[in-house]
Amino acid sequence: MIMGAALLVLLGLGLFVAGLLTGVTAWYWACVAVCAAAAVLIVLARRSMSRAPVRTAAGAAGASGPVAAAPAETVTAATPAGTTESGASAAGAPVPAVRHDEPDDPPVEEVEVTDLLLIVDLTDEVLVVDEHPRYHVADCRWLQGRSTIPLPLDEARTDGFTPCGVCRPDRTLAARARARRSGS
Ligand SMILES: [Zn+2]
Numbered sequence: 001m002i003m004g005a006a007l008l009v010l011l012g013l014g015l016f017v018a019g020l021l022t023g024v025t026a027w028y029w030a031c032v033a034v035c036a037a038a039a040v041l042i043v044l045a046r047r048s049m050s051r052a053p054v055r056t057a058a059g060a061a062g063a064s065g066p067v068a069a070a071p072a073e074t075v076t077a078a079t080p081a082g083t084t085e086s087g088a089s090a091a092g093a094p095v096p097a098v099r100h101d102e103p104d105d106p107p108v109e110e111v112e113v114t115d116l117l118l119i120v121d122l123t124d125e126v127l128v129v130d131e132h133p134r135y136h137v138a139d140c141r142w143l144q145g146r147s148t149i150p151l152p153l154d155e156a157r158t159d160g161f162t163p164c165g166v167c168r169p170d171r172t173l174a175a176r177a178r179a180r181r182s183g184s
Contacts, residue, residue: 096130096149098160105132106142107165115174123152124173128161140167 018024111119126135127148135156136143142164151159153173163170 096128096151096159098133099131101133106134108134109163109165109168109170111163111170115170118174118177119153119170120157121154122173122177123154124176125150126153126156126161126169126173127151128156133160133162134164135161135169136164137167137169137172140164140169142166 127138127140127143128135128151129143129146129148134142135151135153136148151161153169
């Protein structure tokens with residue numbers, strides 16, 4: 001309604017300018033007619049505005065309602081997504097559990113810093129046993145008779161596994177890495 005009035009006023013202005021430019025009286029009359037129509041529209045708009053506050057208030061409430069509800073929805077939507085994500089990572093990949101040392105676990109390998117620096121990023125495969133804290137190389141005698149799970153070394157380390165003191169995987173893999181470097 002207001003937009004219509006504004007358009008009519010613009011049209012009236014255009015007609016007024018046209019009248020000025022051409023000097024044709026008909027343009028002025030057209031302008032007056034358009035302006036009168038605009039005035040009628042504005043009056044009508046004012047009348048509907050005086051009744052409008054209830055509606056606009058309701059509209060504002062309606063508008064703010066969904067806006068206020070939207071974050072809550074995204075929060076509730078995000079929470080199950082996060083749950084399923086962590087659930088998937090817990091259920092999907094068979095991540096072996098790291099437990100505290102038990103009496104039958106081998107001691108932790110004492111690793112030299114130079115070896116540690118070499119192996120810390122390696123993705124060479126090491127073997128872990130579910131619910132035991134050490135990782136091993138394949139020929140470790142402690143692994144005999146146990147079911148092993150292969151893991152990349154960096155993953156085993158970030159999962160909290162520690163090197164086995166019997167088979168000394170860090171030293172073995174560091175030696176392997178040195179051999180690869182000198183070979184290439
Ligand atoms: Zn071992």
